[in-house]
Amino acid sequence: MPTRLTVMAGLVPAIHESQSATMRGAWVYIMTNRPNGTLYVGVTNNIARRFREHRDGPVDGFTERYGLKWLVWYEAHPTSTGAIRREKAMKHWPRTWKVRLILATNPDWDDVGDTIVFCGGGVVWRT
Template sequence: MKDYYIYIMTNKSKTLYTGMTNNLNRRVYEHKNKLIEGFTKKYNIDKLIYFELFNNPKDAIRREKQIKGWIRKKKIELIESMNPEWKDLSEGI
Protein backbone atom coordinates (compact mmCIF):
# COMPACT_ATOMS: atom_id res chain seq x y z
CA MET A 1 0.00 0.00 0.00
CA LYS A 2 1.35 3.41 -0.96
CA ASP A 3 1.39 6.47 1.27
CA TYR A 4 0.25 9.92 0.21
CA TYR A 5 0.84 13.17 2.03
CA ILE A 6 -0.50 16.67 2.09
CA TYR A 7 1.98 19.13 3.49
CA ILE A 8 2.43 22.79 4.29
CA MET A 9 5.78 24.52 3.93
CA THR A 10 6.89 28.06 4.68
CA ASN A 11 9.80 30.49 4.57
CA LYS A 12 11.26 33.13 6.91
CA SER A 13 8.38 35.49 6.04
CA LYS A 14 5.81 32.78 6.86
CA THR A 15 4.52 32.57 3.29
CA LEU A 16 2.50 29.33 3.11
CA TYR A 17 2.55 26.64 0.43
CA THR A 18 0.29 23.58 0.47
CA GLY A 19 1.08 20.54 -1.64
CA MET A 20 0.50 16.80 -2.07
CA THR A 21 3.01 14.02 -2.76
CA ASN A 22 3.55 10.28 -2.53
CA ASN A 23 7.11 10.74 -1.21
CA LEU A 24 7.39 13.43 1.44
CA ASN A 25 11.16 13.11 1.95
CA ARG A 26 11.88 13.53 -1.76
CA ARG A 27 9.46 16.40 -2.18
CA VAL A 28 10.80 18.35 0.81
CA TYR A 29 14.35 17.78 -0.50
CA GLU A 30 13.29 19.16 -3.89
CA HIS A 31 11.81 22.28 -2.27
CA LYS A 32 14.78 22.86 0.04
CA ASN A 33 17.26 22.53 -2.82
CA LYS A 34 15.24 24.67 -5.26
CA LEU A 35 14.94 21.82 -7.79
CA ILE A 36 11.37 22.72 -8.81
CA GLU A 37 10.66 25.88 -10.80
CA GLY A 38 7.78 27.97 -9.57
CA PHE A 39 6.30 29.43 -6.41
CA THR A 40 8.40 27.56 -3.85
CA LYS A 41 11.66 28.38 -5.59
CA LYS A 42 10.71 32.02 -6.15
CA TYR A 43 9.71 32.56 -2.50
CA ASN A 44 12.40 30.33 -0.92
CA ILE A 45 9.86 27.95 0.64
CA ASP A 46 12.14 25.59 2.55
CA LYS A 47 10.63 24.63 5.91
CA LEU A 48 8.14 21.77 6.43
CA ILE A 49 5.71 22.84 9.15
CA TYR A 50 2.71 20.51 8.74
CA PHE A 51 1.77 17.22 7.08
CA GLU A 52 -0.92 14.55 7.07
CA LEU A 53 -0.68 10.95 5.86
CA PHE A 54 -3.27 9.21 3.64
CA ASN A 55 -3.57 5.72 2.14
CA ASN A 56 -5.74 6.87 -0.75
CA PRO A 57 -4.61 9.49 -3.28
CA LYS A 58 -8.17 10.75 -3.78
CA ASP A 59 -8.47 11.50 -0.07
CA ALA A 60 -5.14 13.35 -0.11
CA ILE A 61 -6.14 15.41 -3.13
CA ARG A 62 -9.50 16.23 -1.54
CA ARG A 63 -7.78 17.38 1.67
CA GLU A 64 -5.20 19.44 -0.25
CA LYS A 65 -7.97 21.26 -2.12
CA GLN A 66 -9.88 21.81 1.12
CA ILE A 67 -6.88 23.40 2.85
CA LYS A 68 -6.00 25.50 -0.21
CA GLY A 69 -9.52 26.92 -0.07
CA TRP A 70 -9.15 28.09 3.50
CA ILE A 71 -8.31 31.61 4.61
CA ARG A 72 -4.82 32.13 6.01
CA LYS A 73 -6.05 32.33 9.63
CA LYS A 74 -7.58 28.86 9.44
CA LYS A 75 -4.39 27.41 7.91
CA ILE A 76 -2.35 28.93 10.74
CA GLU A 77 -4.71 27.41 13.31
CA LEU A 78 -4.24 23.99 11.68
CA ILE A 79 -0.44 24.34 11.67
CA GLU A 80 -0.31 25.52 15.26
CA SER A 81 -2.56 22.67 16.45
CA MET A 82 0.28 20.27 15.57
CA ASN A 83 3.34 22.51 15.48
CA PRO A 84 2.84 25.63 17.66
CA GLU A 85 6.48 26.71 17.35
CA TRP A 86 6.58 26.28 13.55
CA LYS A 87 9.59 23.97 13.82
CA ASP A 88 10.99 22.41 10.66
CA LEU A 89 9.50 18.91 10.76
CA SER A 90 11.65 17.60 7.91
CA GLU A 91 14.43 16.74 10.35
CA GLY A 92 12.17 14.16 12.02
CA ILE A 93 11.02 12.29 8.92
Protein backbone atom coordinates (compact mmCIF):
# COMPACT_ATOMS: atom_id res chain seq x y z
CA MET A 1 0.00 0.00 0.00
CA PRO A 2 1.58 3.33 -1.02
CA THR A 3 2.35 5.99 1.56
CA ARG A 4 1.83 9.70 1.22
CA LEU A 5 4.95 11.67 2.02
CA THR A 6 4.45 14.47 4.51
CA VAL A 7 7.10 17.16 4.08
CA MET A 8 7.74 19.34 7.11
CA ALA A 9 9.71 22.57 6.71
CA GLY A 10 13.32 22.18 7.75
CA LEU A 11 13.07 18.46 8.44
CA VAL A 12 14.23 15.48 6.43
CA PRO A 13 11.10 14.03 4.76
CA ALA A 14 12.30 10.42 5.02
CA ILE A 15 12.24 10.69 8.81
CA HIS A 16 8.73 12.15 8.89
CA GLU A 17 6.96 9.91 6.45
CA SER A 18 3.24 9.62 7.17
CA GLN A 19 2.00 6.37 8.68
CA SER A 20 -1.22 6.63 6.72
CA ALA A 21 -1.86 5.60 3.15
CA THR A 22 -4.13 6.99 0.51
CA MET A 23 -4.99 5.51 -2.84
CA ARG A 24 -6.94 6.50 -5.88
CA GLY A 25 -7.64 3.90 -8.52
CA ALA A 26 -9.40 0.63 -7.82
CA TRP A 27 -9.36 -2.17 -5.28
CA VAL A 28 -9.85 -5.91 -5.31
CA TYR A 29 -11.05 -7.24 -1.96
CA ILE A 30 -12.24 -10.37 -0.16
CA MET A 31 -15.12 -10.37 2.31
CA THR A 32 -16.12 -13.21 4.64
CA ASN A 33 -18.48 -13.94 7.52
CA ARG A 34 -15.97 -15.71 9.81
CA PRO A 35 -12.51 -17.29 9.71
CA ASN A 36 -12.49 -19.95 6.97
CA GLY A 37 -16.07 -18.96 6.14
CA THR A 38 -17.77 -18.11 2.88
CA LEU A 39 -15.61 -15.92 0.61
CA TYR A 40 -16.63 -13.13 -1.75
CA VAL A 41 -14.20 -11.48 -4.19
CA GLY A 42 -15.18 -7.99 -5.30
CA VAL A 43 -13.83 -4.88 -7.01
CA THR A 44 -14.52 -1.21 -6.31
CA ASN A 45 -13.14 2.25 -6.98
CA ASN A 46 -13.92 3.34 -3.40
CA ILE A 47 -12.94 0.77 -0.77
CA ALA A 48 -14.20 2.88 2.15
CA ARG A 49 -17.69 3.28 0.68
CA ARG A 50 -17.90 -0.33 -0.43
CA PHE A 51 -16.82 -1.62 2.98
CA ARG A 52 -19.50 0.51 4.65
CA GLU A 53 -22.10 -0.86 2.22
CA HIS A 54 -21.16 -4.44 3.08
CA ARG A 55 -20.99 -3.72 6.80
CA ASP A 56 -24.26 -1.76 6.99
CA GLY A 57 -26.15 -4.24 4.84
CA PRO A 58 -27.60 -2.33 1.84
CA VAL A 59 -25.82 -4.65 -0.63
CA ASP A 60 -28.37 -7.18 -1.90
CA GLY A 61 -27.51 -10.64 -3.15
CA PHE A 62 -24.73 -13.01 -2.24
CA THR A 63 -23.03 -10.88 0.44
CA GLU A 64 -26.33 -10.15 2.21
CA ARG A 65 -27.50 -13.78 2.02
CA TYR A 66 -24.33 -15.07 3.67
CA GLY A 67 -23.71 -12.14 6.03
CA LEU A 68 -20.32 -11.25 4.58
CA LYS A 69 -19.28 -8.24 6.66
CA TRP A 70 -15.57 -8.84 7.36
CA LEU A 71 -12.99 -7.34 5.02
CA VAL A 72 -10.09 -9.80 5.29
CA TRP A 73 -7.96 -8.91 2.27
CA TYR A 74 -7.58 -6.06 -0.22
CA GLU A 75 -5.22 -5.03 -2.98
CA ALA A 76 -4.82 -1.59 -4.55
CA HIS A 77 -4.52 -1.13 -8.31
CA PRO A 78 -3.61 2.08 -10.12
CA THR A 79 -6.33 1.51 -12.74
CA SER A 80 -9.81 0.03 -12.69
CA THR A 81 -8.95 -2.08 -15.73
CA GLY A 82 -6.18 -3.84 -13.82
CA ALA A 83 -8.39 -4.35 -10.78
CA ILE A 84 -11.25 -5.79 -12.83
CA ARG A 85 -8.85 -8.15 -14.60
CA ARG A 86 -7.48 -9.35 -11.25
CA GLU A 87 -10.97 -9.79 -9.75
CA LYS A 88 -12.18 -11.85 -12.72
CA ALA A 89 -9.12 -14.07 -12.51
CA MET A 90 -9.50 -14.55 -8.74
CA LYS A 91 -13.17 -15.51 -9.07
CA HIS A 92 -11.98 -18.55 -11.04
CA TRP A 93 -9.31 -19.51 -8.51
CA PRO A 94 -9.78 -22.54 -6.26
CA ARG A 95 -10.80 -21.63 -2.72
CA THR A 96 -7.41 -22.84 -1.45
CA TRP A 97 -5.57 -20.14 -3.41
CA LYS A 98 -7.81 -17.41 -1.98
CA VAL A 99 -7.32 -18.72 1.56
CA ARG A 100 -3.53 -18.76 1.08
CA LEU A 101 -3.68 -15.16 -0.16
CA ILE A 102 -5.58 -14.12 2.99
CA LEU A 103 -3.29 -16.08 5.31
CA ALA A 104 -0.18 -14.48 3.78
CA THR A 105 -1.18 -11.02 5.06
CA ASN A 106 -3.89 -11.74 7.63
CA PRO A 107 -3.23 -15.10 9.37
CA ASP A 108 -5.78 -14.39 12.13
CA TRP A 109 -8.55 -13.48 9.66
CA ASP A 110 -8.96 -10.09 11.36
CA ASP A 111 -11.56 -7.69 9.97
CA VAL A 112 -9.14 -5.19 8.44
CA GLY A 113 -12.06 -2.97 7.50
CA ASP A 114 -11.85 -1.72 11.07
CA THR A 115 -8.50 -0.14 10.20
CA ILE A 116 -10.03 2.07 7.52
CA VAL A 117 -10.69 5.67 8.48
CA PHE A 118 -13.14 7.41 6.16
CA CYS A 119 -12.02 10.91 5.21
CA GLY A 120 -13.94 12.56 2.44
CA GLY A 121 -13.31 10.80 -0.85
CA GLY A 122 -10.06 9.20 0.29
CA VAL A 123 -9.03 6.37 2.54
CA VAL A 124 -6.57 6.45 5.42
CA TRP A 125 -5.46 3.41 7.40
CA ARG A 126 -4.91 3.38 11.12
CA THR A 127 -1.54 1.96 12.08
